[in-house]
Amino acid sequence: MLRIQNVSKTYPNGTQALKNVSFDVADGEFLVIIGLSGSGKSTLLRCINRLIEPTEGKIIWDDVDITAASPAELRKIRRTIGMVFQQFNLVKRSSVLTNVLSGRLGYANPWTSLLGIWPQEDIAQAMQALERVGIAEKAHSRADALSGGQQQRVGIARALMQNPKLILADEPVASLDPVLSHSILQYLEQLNKEGITVICSLHFLDLVHRYATRVVALKDGVKVFEGSAKEIDRAKFKEIYGEEAQEVRAASL
Amino acid sequence: MSKQMSNVVMSAFVPGLGQFLLGERYRGLGIFLGFLAIVATTLWYGQPLWYLFPFLIWAWNLWDVFGLAAGQKHSVLLPLAFGLAAAYGIGWQVVEIDFSRAKVERAVAILRPMLQPDFIQPRRELNQMWVPVEVPCSSQPPAARREDAGRVATVTPDCGPVGETLLVKVTGLWPKTETNIFWQNPIGNPLMLGEGEIRMLTQMTDEEGALTTVIRVPTTALVAAPDPTLPQFHRVYFEQARPIGGYELSFIGNEVLKGALATVSMALMATGLAVLFAVPLSFLAARNLMSGNPVTYAIYLVVRTLLNILRSIESLIIAIVFVVIVGLGPFAGMLALALHSIAALGKLYSEVIEGIDPGPIEAIRATGANWLQVVRYAVIPQIIPPFTAFTIYRWDINVRSATVIGLVGGGGIGFLLIELIRVNNMRGVSAVFIAIAVIVIVLDYISAKLRERLV
Numbered sequence: 001m002l003r004i005q006n007v008s009k010t011y012p013n014g015t016q017a018l019k020n021v022s023f024d025v026a027d028g029e030f031l032v033i034i035g036l037s038g039s040g041k042s043t044l045l046r047c048i049n050r051l052i053e054p055t056e057g058k059i060i061w062d063d064v065d066i067t068a069a070s071p072a073e074l075r076k077i078r079r080t081i082g083m084v085f086q087q088f089n090l091v092k093r094s095s096v097l098t099n100v101l102s103g104r105l106g107y108a109n110p111w112t113s114l115l116g117i118w119p120q121e122d123i124a125q126a127m128q129a130l131e132r133v134g135i136a137e138k139a140h141s142r143a144d145a146l147s148g149g150q151q152q153r154v155g156i157a158r159a160l161m162q163n164p165k166l167i168l169a170d171e172p173v174a175s176l177d178p179v180l181s182h183s184i185l186q187y188l189e190q191l192n193k194e195g196i197t198v199i200c201s202l203h204f205l206d207l208v209h210r211y212a213t214r215v216v217a218l219k220d221g222v223k224v225f226e227g228s229a230k231e232i233d234r235a236k237f238k239e240i241y242g243e244e245a246q247e248v249r250a251a252s253l
Numbered sequence: 254m255s256k257q258m259s260n261v262v263m264s265a266f267v268p269g270l271g272q273f274l275l276g277e278r279y280r281g282l283g284i285f286l287g288f289l290a291i292v293a294t295t296l297w298y299g300q301p302l303w304y305l306f307p308f309l310i311w312a313w314n315l316w317d318v319f320g321l322a323a324g325q326k327h328s329v330l331l332p333l334a335f336g337l338a339a340a341y342g343i344g345w346q347v348v349e350i351d352f353s354r355a356k357v358e359r360a361v362a363i364l365r366p367m368l369q370p371d372f373i374q375p376r377r378e379l380n381q382m383w384v385p386v387e388v389p390c391s392s393q394p395p396a397a398r399r400e401d402a403g404r405v406a407t408v409t410p411d412c413g414p415v416g417e418t419l420l421v422k423v424t425g426l427w428p429k430t431e432t433n434i435f436w437q438n439p440i441g442n443p444l445m446l447g448e449g450e451i452r453m454l455t456q457m458t459d460e461e462g463a464l465t466t467v468i469r470v471p472t473t474a475l476v477a478a479p480d481p482t483l484p485q486f487h488r489v490y491f492e493q494a495r496p497i498g499g500y501e502l503s504f505i506g507n508e509v510l511k512g513a514l515a516t517v518s519m520a521l522m523a524t525g526l527a528v529l530f531a532v533p534l535s536f537l538a539a540r541n542l543m544s545g546n547p548v549t550y551a552i553y554l555v556v557r558t559l560l561n562i563l564r565s566i567e568s569l570i571i572a573i574v575f576v577v578i579v580g581l582g583p584f585a586g587m588l589a590l591a592l593h594s595i596a597a598l599g600k601l602y603s604e605v606i607e608g609i610d611p612g613p614i615e616a617i618r619a620t621g622a623n624w625l626q627v628v629r630y631a632v633i634p635q636i637i638p639p640f641t642a643f644t645i646y647r648w649d650i651n652v653r654s655a656t657v658i659g660l661v662g663g664g665g666i667g668f669l670l671i672e673l674i675r676v677n678n679m680r681g682v683s684a685v686f687i688a689i690a691v692i693v694i695v696l697d698y699i700s701a702k703l704r705e706r707l708v
């Protein structure tokens with residue numbers, strides 16, 4: 001159980017990205033966060049593993065206060081939270097295998113990992129993760145030699161290496177075409193069915209309807225909706241996205 | 254008088270005025286200022302011929318104002334061409350271009366030896382023989398005769414003062430071989446015995462390997478003697494050489510190789526030293542790392558300014574300073590190159606750091622990695638290849654600079670070059686040119702190949 005309690009974030013330049021946001025995420029949920037560009041989705045996701053320090057509020061996970069964790073405790077918490085990014089955030093010049101292995105850094109021996117030495121079982125697990133996302137044959141290619149969809153699958157494999165209990169996905173398909181979007185989200189859905197909680201921000205409402213078990217909507221840093229995707233009617237939609245908004249569909253597959 | 258004519262008249266007195274009054278202000282002003290500038294420079298440097306150009310512009314100006322008044326605008330290409338021609342003509346004069354000063358004979362005198370670079374020579378074996386002669390005579394001079402390995406050399410008389418004529422005989426040398434005959438004073442300096450004492454005396458041996466000739470005790474034989482009245486032993490030398498097949502490095506060739514090695518290592522050392530300093534400095538000069546708070550930002554500004562100033566000073570000039578401080582030689586050149594490279598590399602490195610993608614850093618932090626692991630897995634892979642590429646590139650540049658730095662006393666092949674030019678050894682100069690070209694081409698190729706692999 002993840003509890004977001006009265007979280008606010010004000011950036012040093014004065015931008016108030018989150019305003020008193022609270023909600024709970026039960027284990028096993030596929031929670032989708034929606035909202036206009038700039039509404040604070042990325043900020044919220046990064047507050048959960050404290051890549052961004054919330055200014056106020058608490059985030060409690062399985063009775064542990066993430067916001068109060070010491071640096072060492074925080075690293076222990078982070079290693080069980082996988083993260084997937086819109087821009088994939090792979091180290092482009094490194095091999096796919098190294099990128100996947102780096103998901104294991106939170107568990108690895110701090111010294112041998114600095115020398116780039118990995119235990120056999122980690123390498124085996126990395127190959128398994130790559131097989132799972134269907135690109136084992138690319139293990140020794142450079143990351144930037146892969147297509148966008150393949151890179152995002154490496155990103156998922158990297159998150160898998162953490163044996164995560166929670167995956168944070170920040171617009172994981174925003175840089176991909178609709179067909180690829182579904183294939184990537186299906187991997188996440190699969191992991192979710194295996195018991196991993198997923199919190200994912202998405203832009204396209206049809207994807208939200210297809211994958212979300214529950215939806216939280218942000219507008220200018222304020223939570224304006226929480227509920228199932230079906231509850232988002234025309235009025236709610238206008239409230240979240242503004243009067244002029246038109247629903248755009250990613251694709252109807 | 255029509256309005257048209259009045260404008261033409263105005264422009265005739267003040268070029269551009271007519272155009273100006275017709276509303277073409279910039280055109281009028283441009284014509285006026287351009288005309289003034291060309292008249293002024295012509296007055297300053299002028300040969301009568303150049304007055305043609307102000308006149309042409311003035312004439313065009315009249316034609317132009319005439320056209321403007323009639324409502325048609327001419328292209329300004331023509332006066333621009335006139336102005337350019339005038340500037341070029343005056344420039345020609347200022348640079349003192351005078352092709353008649355180029356003398357073909359001089360060029361040939363320099364270029365002909367350059368066609369035979371002094372790098373290797375046929376392998377030869379030497380046959381050397383000498384005989385002692387006392388100068389000036391003591392009361393009981395020993396016989397001027399010496400035997401060695403079947404060769405016998407004698408001088409008659411046995412001794413003599415400066416300018417004395419001596420009969421020299423030698424037997425047992427290689428037959429029918431050209432033989433150099435020269436004098437050697439007691440401290441070992443060779444003195445010429447040929448025409449005017451500046452040419453080598455040479456003579457062929459006969460079928461028996463014998464040779465007889467007449468020499469004079471050189472006028473400079475006693476120049477180095479502390480007491481010219483004290484009898485001392487000088488030597489008359491006979492030297493033969495014959496090829497024994499194959500080639501060997503000539504003396505100059507050897508020097509060229511040594512110089513080339515010194516130059517390449519000078520550049521290598523300088524680059525290595527520069528990297529040691531440039532890496533830490535580059536982090537201080539990276540805006541994205543240092544703009545966090547006012548203190549670090551101040552450090553950033555200071556470091557960046559220092560690097561910029563240092564970078565703007567040509568390494569050749571730094572080398573002159575270091576030659577004064579540490580003396581002539583490759584060490585001075587190395588220090589100069591290093592200092593300049595610190596600035597150049599520091600700037601390039603810091604730009605790499607500024608251009609680093611924050612995404613992977615965020616992603617690695619999110620896996621629970623510690624600070625060192627983040628640096629190792631997210632930062633280093635991003636900066637090492639470009640750092641290395643820039644370093645190799647710098648080494649490449651440093652090798653070129655090192656050849657030039659030698660010219661101001663910074664050691665290496667450039668120093669050899671300037672010495673050879675000084676003694677007018679054009680065959681040696683040519684060998685150096687070839688060596689420099691080879692070094693530069695080879696390193697250029699290696700560095701390009703290495704960098705290709707890194708990108």
Ligand SMILES: Nc1ncnc2c1ncn2[C@@H]1O[C@H](COP(=O)(O)OP(=O)(O)OP(=O)(O)O)[C@@H](O)[C@H]1O
Pocket residue numbers: 011012013015016017035036037038039040041042043044
């Ligand atoms: N590092 C930062 N410094 C200052 N302001 C920031 C920073 N990052 C984000 N913001 C601001 O905070 C607000 C929320 O940004 P955030 O990136 O969380 O929105 P988002 O919902 O993820 O948008 P998008 O859909 O475009 O990714 C925006 O107004 C943004 O300009």
Ligand SMILES: [Mg+2]
Pocket residue numbers: 041042043170171
């Ligand atoms: Mg975002």
